[in-house]
Amino acid sequence: MSQAQDKAVIWHRDEYEIDIEETAAQQDVSRPLTRWESFSNNTTVRRSSVLIALAIIWEIYATWLNNPLMFPRFSEVTVALVEGYISGPLAIRTWTTLRVLVVGYALGIVLAAVLTSLAVLTRFGTDLLSTLTSMFNPLPAIALLPLSLLWFGLGEASLLFIIVHSVLWAVALNMHSGFLEVSQTQRSVGHNYGLRGVRYVMNILMPAALPSILSGLKIGWAFAWRTLIAAELVFGVSSRSGGLGWYIFENRQQLDTTNVFAGLSAVVLIGLLVESIIFRTIENRTVRRWGMQV
Amino acid sequence: MKPLLSAHDVTLQYKTREQLVTATQRVSFDVWSSDRFVLLGPSGCGKSTLLKSVAGFIKPAGGSITLKGKPIGEPGADRMMVFQEFDQLLPWKTIRQNIMFPMLACKRYGKKEAAERAQDYIAKVGLSAFADAFPHTLSGGMKQRAAIARAMAMEPDILLMDEPFAALDALTRRKMQEELLRLWDDIRFTMLFVTHSIEEAIIVGSRILVLSAHPGRVRAEINADQFDHQAQGSETFQAVQTRIHNMLFSEPELGGERIQ
Numbered sequence: 001m002s003q004a005q006d007k008a009v010i011w012h013r014d015e016y017e018i019d020i021e022e023t024a025a026q027q028d029v030s031r032p033l034t035r036w037e038s039f040s041n042n043t044t045v046r047r048s049s050v051l052i053a054l055a056i057i058w059e060i061y062a063t064w065l066n067n068p069l070m071f072p073r074f075s076e077v078t079v080a081l082v083e084g085y086i087s088g089p090l091a092i093r094t095w096t097t098l099r100v101l102v103v104g105y106a107l108g109i110v111l112a113a114v115l116t117s118l119a120v121l122t123r124f125g126t127d128l129l130s131t132l133t134s135m136f137n138p139l140p141a142i143a144l145l146p147l148s149l150l151w152f153g154l155g156e157a158s159l160l161f162i163i164v165h166s167v168l169w170a171v172a173l174n175m176h177s178g179f180l181e182v183s184q185t186q187r188s189v190g191h192n193y194g195l196r197g198v199r200y201v202m203n204i205l206m207p208a209a210l211p212s213i214l215s216g217l218k219i220g221w222a223f224a225w226r227t228l229i230a231a232e233l234v235f236g237v238s239s240r241s242g243g244l245g246w247y248i249f250e251n252r253q254q255l256d257t258t259n260v261f262a263g264l265s266a267v268v269l270i271g272l273l274v275e276s277i278i279f280r281t282i283e284n285r286t287v288r289r290w291g292m293q294v
Numbered sequence: 295m296k297p298l299l300s301a302h303d304v305t306l307q308y309k310t311r312e313q314l315v316t317a318t319q320r321v322s323f324d325v326w327s328s329d330r331f332v333l334l335g336p337s338g339c340g341k342s343t344l345l346k347s348v349a350g351f352i353k354p355a356g357g358s359i360t361l362k363g364k365p366i367g368e369p370g371a372d373r374m375m376v377f378q379e380f381d382q383l384l385p386w387k388t389i390r391q392n393i394m395f396p397m398l399a400c401k402r403y404g405k406k407e408a409a410e411r412a413q414d415y416i417a418k419v420g421l422s423a424f425a426d427a428f429p430h431t432l433s434g435g436m437k438q439r440a441a442i443a444r445a446m447a448m449e450p451d452i453l454l455m456d457e458p459f460a461a462l463d464a465l466t467r468r469k470m471q472e473e474l475l476r477l478w479d480d481i482r483f484t485m486l487f488v489t490h491s492i493e494e495a496i497i498v499g500s501r502i503l504v505l506s507a508h509p510g511r512v513r514a515e516i517n518a519d520q521f522d523h524q525a526q527g528s529e530t531f532q533a534v535q536t537r538i539h540n541m542l543f544s545e546p547e548l549g550g551e552r553i554q
Binding site: 203210289290292 | 349350351368369370371373374375377379381382384385386395396399400428429430431
């Protein structure tokens with residue numbers, strides 16, 4: 001009994017029941033957000049404020065530095081950028097770059113999809129893909145440029161070749177690791193329905209691996225940009241009109257730093273637009289909507 | 295009359311990195327049409343592996359499994375599987391699309407017919423209000439309901455259920471068992487149901503195959519058609535429960551009684 005005395009005693013309380021029908025629902029179960037709440041909840045608003053802050057810091061620093069040759073002011077660059085698009089060559093330069101970029105990017109993605117599908121369907125495909133990616137993924141695309149020029153000449157074909165190279169391995173690597181991460185249950189579900197081969201890849205693996213595929217596509221897009229701008233800086237004009245890289249190079253030669261900044265800003269702006277409009281829209285309509293990504 | 299599904303001396307083995315494991319050894323059983331046939335046993339008795347081999351995911355190392363007299367080969371939509379995991383619903387499809395997907399994938403139904411059947415089975419499992427919701431917005435019980443509707447809408451020869459309620463909470467599980475029995479009463483489908491819960495086996499099953507572990511061997515086949523949730527407290531229910539319990543937990547060397 002001495003042991004039992006040491007133990008705490010359960011305190012006796014009366015039981016109770018509440019009729020839920022009669023208690024009014026507590027207030028504030030759900031209410032619309034206040035204006036400030038929905039304003040600060042908006043990603044676009046928050047991201048834009050980062051951009052505005054950066055622009056202000058830039059303007060203040062450049063004004064204080066007062067050396068337009070080294071670091072022109074934000075307002076000057078903005079004017080140069082707008083003028084470049086309205087009356088200058090920026091629009092045609094951007095178009096040249098984007099056209100090559102999109103074609104190369106698309107080619108790279110298609111090749112990556114073919115290679116990875118082969119890799120998940122056959123053992124030979126797996127060996128092929130893993131060997132090729134470990135060989136070529138670390139190889140900088142720009143290092144292939146001299147060879148590419150030799151093979152395809154001074155023109156778009158050379159650029160396409162190195163863009164495909166820069167996109168292909170990054171996308172394939174991500175796509176393949178995405179395929180490998182698809183849950184066993186979902187694979188079994190696909191097999192259970194009698195899905196085989198390409199139908200299995202298209203109907204089960206591709207959508208199930210979409211988060212990884214999208215991140216691969218983003219990396220591939222960035223790689224394609226870098227490669228293309230770098231290539232244009234190196235060998236400049238292709239056929240009749242050069243691209244954005246050439247524009248930057250040309251203006252540096254003429255010590256027109258404001259236009260160099262305008263060219264760089266164009267690259268940055270396109271990157272921002274693609275990321276925040278195209279990729280974000282795709283994510284919102286797919287992986288986020290499906291609850292596969294927060 | 296012939297059994298719908300017939301397993302004869304089925305030995306199943308699988309390889310891990312270090313060793314070859316025998317999951318089941320010479321297991322034989324017959325499932326007849328409209329059976330609620332339960333595979334019951336402790337973990338390691340190979341019940342899930344057995345179900346997977348019926349589904350066609352694993353080839354038996356010995357013995358044969360036949361469905362309607364034909365040996366089972368590749369996985370196919372004539373044997374629809376309901377898994378334990380909630381992610382069996384494809385997250386990129388709404389509930390309705392999920393249910394229509396196998397009907398369209400196996401090209402047995404046209405688009406219009408598939409839509410009608412989907413609507414019908416969504417109503418049967420009480421998900422009409424959520425037909426166009428994506429799976430991640432549903433509770434675990436609702437997801438399992440949708441998975442069951444998806445499998446049943448195909449009207450497979452046999453419904454394979456791999457511990458479909460094991461990941462649910464106790465209250466939802468009980469509700470789901472009741473609903474499954476109600477659906478069976480309505481449609482009289484044939485199902486092969488895997489569980490490790492003796493209680494669930496007796497309530498859900500009409501016939502129970504008791505398997506022993508390491509490797510899985512047949513211990514007994516027991517009739518349980520007369521029991522539902524109402525019978526749970528009854529003496530006969532308790533007796534069956536105790537009988538199976540003793541079968542599974544009695545160690546011969548400890549002197550526990552063996553039931554042949």
